[in-house]
Amino acid sequence: MFQGTGSDVGKSLIVAGLARAFANRGLKVRPFKPQNMSNNAAVTADGGEIGRAQALQARAARVAPSVHMNPVLLKPQSETGAQIVVQGRVHATARAAEYQSIKPTLMPAVLESFARLAHEADLVLVEGAGSASEINLRTADIANMGFARAANVPVVLIGDIERGGVIASLVGTHAVLPADDAAMIRGFLVNRFRGDPALFAAGMEEIARRTGWTSLGLIPFFAGAHRLPAEDALGLDGARPAKPGAKLRIAVPILPRISNFDDLDPLDAEPSVEIIRVKPGSPLPGDAQLVILPGSKSTIPDLAALRANGWDIDLAAHVRRGGHVLGLCGGYQMLGRSIADPDGIEGPAGAVPGLGLLDVETVLSGEKRLAAVTGETTDGIVFVGYEMHMGVTEGPGRARPFCRIGGAPEGAVSPDGRIIGTYAHGLFADDRQRAAWLQRLGAGPAQVAYEDGVEATLDALAAHLEAHIDLDHLLELATPISV
CATH class of the missing domain: 3.40.50.880 (Class I glutamine amidotransferase (GATase) domain)
Structure with a gap:
């Protein structure tokens, strides 16, 4: 399971790249996100809807998207309320406070969907939601450590160096997590690095020393990310290449x-x-x-x-x-x-x-x-x-x-x-x-073969992660399904 120190640290992109990398090795890979919050959704082959990121990850794994890849989808309708989609179908509408009491009733559906995917796959790559350190939401959690503990899935924690404070965010997550939750984390990744990796070697060592977690990779910024569909509305704020010749x-x-x-x-x-x-x-x-x-x-x-x-x-x-x-x-x-x-x-x-x-x-x-x-x-x-x-x-x-x-x-x-x-x-x-x-x-005429471009970008992302993450070590961390 890949959790993050915060939202938009690159969890979705990393899972997509790893799905393509492991699929390229001949493994049957399935993406899974227990709970997602997004108004950017995709229609699945089995007639429901899931988060757009899981549909992209399914494509990276070269399989059709399924409602079981994202069994709980929250679609915000107001500042405090959302539509709740369970296994692809509208389940209810609730305010944020009300949802906290609904969450425990959804864990059976989450575990059922996870088990379905696990039984048809060699490897399931699980994506967390938001921040692993949101201990205020830990009770009845189904998105991060609550799921990891229920399904006995080891966790890799991702930090984003581009936003600054990555050492504090990773070490701070270790500090605030209950001991049993922190023990689920087997290693960490630092994403979106720019410059000479040698300059952050001491930083990686310090994070490992203070947390006891294994350093699994320092991932350079992937310039092709903008060519893949973004799920989070935060992606609407991102800078885009200038178009001086636009007509x-x-x-x-x-x-x-x-x-x-x-x-x-x-x-x-x-x-x-x-x-x-x-x-x-x-x-x-x-x-x-x-x-x-x-x-x-x-x-x-x-x-x-x-x-x-x-x-x-x-x-x-x-x-x-x-x-x-x-x-x-x-x-x-x-x-x-x-x-x-x-x-x-x-x-x-x-x-x-x-x-x-x-x-x-x-x-x-x-x-x-x-x-x-x-x-x-x-x-x-x-x-x-x-x-x-x-x-x-x-x-x-x-x-x-x-x-x-x-x-x-x-x-x-x-x-x-x-x-x-x-x-x-x-x-x-x-x-x-x-x-x-x-x-x-x-x-004028179209100059881009869009779908071919998405495929090429997924291949490039897989190669990028293969070069900077020890994939063999990741596979060694995976545990047999116990649900």
């Missing part, structure tokens, strides 16, 4: 409950495209040719946030200038005339006016659609993607659908063709669809 500027307002934001990654990979992620307090840029309203876990509150930032005014000006707009999932719902929540799924029951840019209306419902889809847009361009949404959208605007999925019309397009809404995620990962959009918006 197409796309503005994306970053809303509080943004979801499935990896829809943007394939566009980011194109040299001719510059994506401006607009933070609260900043206006939508006036020179953007396209504005994308991405998915949202809580559409009505995010629509309120969009208006509070004045982005509805910016969007109206963008449309008057002849700009294009694409609404994906929750963004599609916002583009319509109204959004109704009669059952109070997202908060108080009621209805709010939409942006009025598409002649459709949405009614939110408790049933979630989760499906991999193959479609064809009205201009004859096929795509492979997925749907993940709650709600039904109808209205006259649907007489001009964006595409057909399984023969049925889907989405809506404005009469002038410049405003589009769709429930289809993953559009731009399909090279054919992305190329059509770039040509339509004057950015």
Whole structure:
């Protein structure tokens, strides 16, 4: 099990790289994360949803994603509440305090999923959540040491040197953990090092001396990380390479409950495209040719946030200038005339006016659609993607659908063709669809084979970890499954 001294220390990336490295050795590898918190989710082959990171790790292991790879997924809907997904299906909605009492009831499902994976694999790579040192959450924990102890899984602790204070974070974790929990940790890794490794040799030795844990590797910064889908919304703040030759500027307002934001990654990979992620307090840029309203876990509150930032005014000006707009999932719902929540799924029951840019209306419902889809847009361009949404959208605007999925019309397009809404995620990962959009918006031909690039990056990551971690030692640390 790989736990971290904090969030975003590189746990997900390291597990993905190790999954590919051990799969390359001929082992049957399965990724597993007992509890995840993310609004960036993926549809699985068995018809549920899991965190996007576990889907990437499954791909690295060259297996289809399964709901058992992430049996508990928390999808935040507000500052204090989240939807609880258990083994791929919506289980409940709870506030943070309420979830603490629910957690103990979820451990059986977590252990069942872990056992299922273990019985079909040579090696299970487990990822923890957040920080191992959050002893305030230790009671009934299912994400870190609570799971490690229940399943008798040895732990490797990861620290991030780039954020500073890595010696203190690793040694401090040892200091605050109860002795029985600290004893589960067999070694540590220091991630994202830049410079001459010899300069930190004494640091590695000091961490080992003060904790008694084995030093398993100092991992240099992996420059290709930005080419892999990020799961944590923290990834939206990361620096990206400059695009001096970009022909197409796309503005994306970053809303509080943004979801499935990896829809943007394939566009980011194109040299001719510059994506401006607009933070609260900043206006939508006036020179953007396209504005994308991405998915949202809580559409009505995010629509309120969009208006509070004045982005509805910016969007109206963008449309008057002849700009294009694409609404994906929750963004599609916002583009319509109204959004109704009669059952109070997202908060108080009621209805709010939409942006009025598409002649459709949405009614939110408790049933979630989760499906991999193959479609064809009205201009004859096929795509492979997925749907993940709650709600039904109808209205006259649907007489001009964006595409057909399984023969049925889907989405809506404005009469002038410049405003589009769709429930289809993953559009731009399909090279054919992305190329059509770039040509339509004057950015020239697509220059990237996106899926091939992800595969190449996973191989490069595996080689990177192979060079800096003793993988044979890691395998020696693994223990037989006891659940």
